[in-house]
Each structure stands twice: as C-alpha cells, then as structure tokens.
Amino acid sequence: MKYFIVYFLISYFCTMSAQTIDTLNHLGAPFTLTEVTPISDLINHPEKYYNRDVKIEGVIASMDMQEECFIEVVDKKGGGEGVLVNFPDCVFKFPTNCYGRIATVEGMFYQKIYPASRVLYWQSHSYRKGKHVPEFSLIKRITARGVDIRVEKVPVPESADIPETAVDIIDMNITEFETDGFGTGKKILLPGEITEEHSTGNTREIVFCLEGTLTITKGNRHPFTISAGEMSYIPPETKHTIMNKTGNNAVYIFVYSRQTEKDKTTDDH
Structure with missing residues (x-):
C-alpha cells in the first residue's frame, strides 16, 4: 500500500509540473492597460513612448x-528589432521553455546604450546568438509589471542585427547610457507618478533634481524631499522609490557607479 501511495504522489507532482509548463503563466501584477502598442511603433518612434507605460504583444525570440x-519579445511578423523585458531586481523568473511562445507584456518602456561587454554577457545567455556585437548598442527595453506567457507557440522570425550606435552626442530626453562601471539617465515624473521600488544592488547612485520636488524613500527610512539644485546619495543594496507628490512635473538625472572591492574597505583614505 505504501508503495502505491509513493507512486501516486510521484505521478501527481510530475503531472502538476507538466501542467505548470504547458499552461499560461501570468507573472507579476494584473494588466491595467487595454490598448496594445505595436512593437514596430516602439522601435520606430521611441520618443513617443520613452519612460511611459505600454502594453505589447509578440513572440519570445530569446530568453535568459x-x-x-529576461526575455526578448519581437513582432510575430518579423522584420525588426525586439524589446528586452525584465522585472525589477528579477523578482519573477521566466520559464526556460518559453521560446516561441506568445507573450503579452505591460510595463515602462525605455531605451539604453550598452557597451559590448554587457551585450556579450546577454548573448552568452542566448540573446541573439551569432549576431555581431558592436562597441556600443542601442537596446529597447521594458521594465515589466505584468507578463502573460501563453501555451501557443508560433514560428520565431529571424533575429535582427544588434544596432550599433554612436556615443559622441546622446539625447538624454529619450536615451539612457551605460558603460563598464557606471551609467546615467534622465527621468521626468508626472504629478503623482512614482518609480517602481528597486534596489541599487552593487551600485551607488546619485539623484540630481533639476526641476520640481522629489520625494525619496530609502528602505524603511522616513521619506524626504529634494528640490531643484539639490541631490541625494543612495548607497549600495538599498531599496528605494522616487515620487512626485506635487502638481507639476519633476525632472531629475541619476548617475550610478558600480561598487568595487576597494569601495568596500574601511581603510581607504
């Protein structure tokens, strides 16, 4: 009898595991947007959607x-770049069998210039295998709040080339920048808008307020405000949010730098 019970339990959990793989996965928060933005619109007109919430649908062409x-979502019709999708601090993981499945993604869209070292790291995890990685690449991204991954699988279009970009002049109104060790970007928060809570991880960050007033919360500390001309330092491994509680837009620039072993010592003068 006990052998039968053991066999039953093994069969049950194997079946449950298979069902988990073969049924729709919803990760994160419920969707709030009704309109789906074509991926081609994000690629061709990033200035319309930069730092704004969007909802897209496409096929998963690569994943970590x-x-x-992360996953990369491309237009089912092909003929263009994809959008790299991840959750803040990787709080949700993507199933490794999702290649070719249809995904719906909701979150904040942005684009960022990355050095070859970062893109090669992604490529070693199956991102656009075999494609040439230039010195600097412009990558479209979404910081996800919710993702649906369906059972349905479709043919995956041919991967696009990784777009090379120049770094002599960068429009910070529509592009963030990162190179080995540090990066920067510009944000505009509308009245009442708040960033997703995320950790600085192994980086240090400085927030420079250019316009308006920002309310910053670091971990469990009481929120505080900074105004135009003021800055705030956010240490490594610190969860934080930045909010605009005023009736006017707030603008800030953030600069982050990777924490090094030298930075971790206490005897550095």
Missing part, C-alpha cells in the same frame, strides 16, 4: 537560459 531574468 541561465538566470531566467
């Missing part, structure tokens, strides 16, 4: 096969 932290 090692850490399960």
Whole structure:
C-alpha cells in the first residue's frame, strides 16, 4: 500500500509540473492597460513612448537560459528589432521553455546604450546568438509589471542585427547610457507618478533634481524631499522609490557607479 501511495504522489507532482509548463503563466501584477502598442511603433518612434507605460504583444525570440531574468519579445511578423523585458531586481523568473511562445507584456518602456561587454554577457545567455556585437548598442527595453506567457507557440522570425550606435552626442530626453562601471539617465515624473521600488544592488547612485520636488524613500527610512539644485546619495543594496507628490512635473538625472572591492574597505583614505 505504501508503495502505491509513493507512486501516486510521484505521478501527481510530475503531472502538476507538466501542467505548470504547458499552461499560461501570468507573472507579476494584473494588466491595467487595454490598448496594445505595436512593437514596430516602439522601435520606430521611441520618443513617443520613452519612460511611459505600454502594453505589447509578440513572440519570445530569446530568453535568459541561465538566470531566467529576461526575455526578448519581437513582432510575430518579423522584420525588426525586439524589446528586452525584465522585472525589477528579477523578482519573477521566466520559464526556460518559453521560446516561441506568445507573450503579452505591460510595463515602462525605455531605451539604453550598452557597451559590448554587457551585450556579450546577454548573448552568452542566448540573446541573439551569432549576431555581431558592436562597441556600443542601442537596446529597447521594458521594465515589466505584468507578463502573460501563453501555451501557443508560433514560428520565431529571424533575429535582427544588434544596432550599433554612436556615443559622441546622446539625447538624454529619450536615451539612457551605460558603460563598464557606471551609467546615467534622465527621468521626468508626472504629478503623482512614482518609480517602481528597486534596489541599487552593487551600485551607488546619485539623484540630481533639476526641476520640481522629489520625494525619496530609502528602505524603511522616513521619506524626504529634494528640490531643484539639490541631490541625494543612495548607497549600495538599498531599496528605494522616487515620487512626485506635487502638481507639476519633476525632472531629475541619476548617475550610478558600480561598487568595487576597494569601495568596500574601511581603510581607504
């Protein structure tokens, strides 16, 4: 009898595991947007959607096969770039069998210039395998709040080339920038808008308020405000949010730098 029970339990959990793989996965928060923005619109007109919430639908053309932290969603019709999708701090992992499945994604759209070292790291995790990686690449991204991954699988279009970009002049109104060790970007928060809570991880960050007033919360500390001309330092491994509680737009620039082993010592003068 006990052998039968053991067999039943093994069969049950194997079946449950298979069902988990073969049924729709919803990760994160429920969707709030009704309109789906074509991926081609994001690619061709990023200035219309930069730092704004969007909802897209497409096929998963690549995913992080090692850490399960990102997917790349492309237009089912092909003929263009994809959008790299991840959750803040990788709070949700993507199933490794989602290649070719249809995905619906909702979150904040932005684009960022990355050095070859970062893109090569993604490529080692199955991002656009075999494509040439230039010195600097302009990558479209979405910081996800909710993702649906369906059972349905479709043919995956041919991967687009990784777009090379120049770094002599960068429009910070529509582009963030990162190179080895540090990065920067510009944000505009509308009245009542708040950033997703996220951690600085192994980086330090400085927030420079250019216009309006920002309310910053670091971990469990009481919120505080900074105004135009003021800045705030956010240490490594610090969860934080930035909010605009006023009736006017607030504008800030953030600069982050990777924490090094030298930075971690206490005897550095």
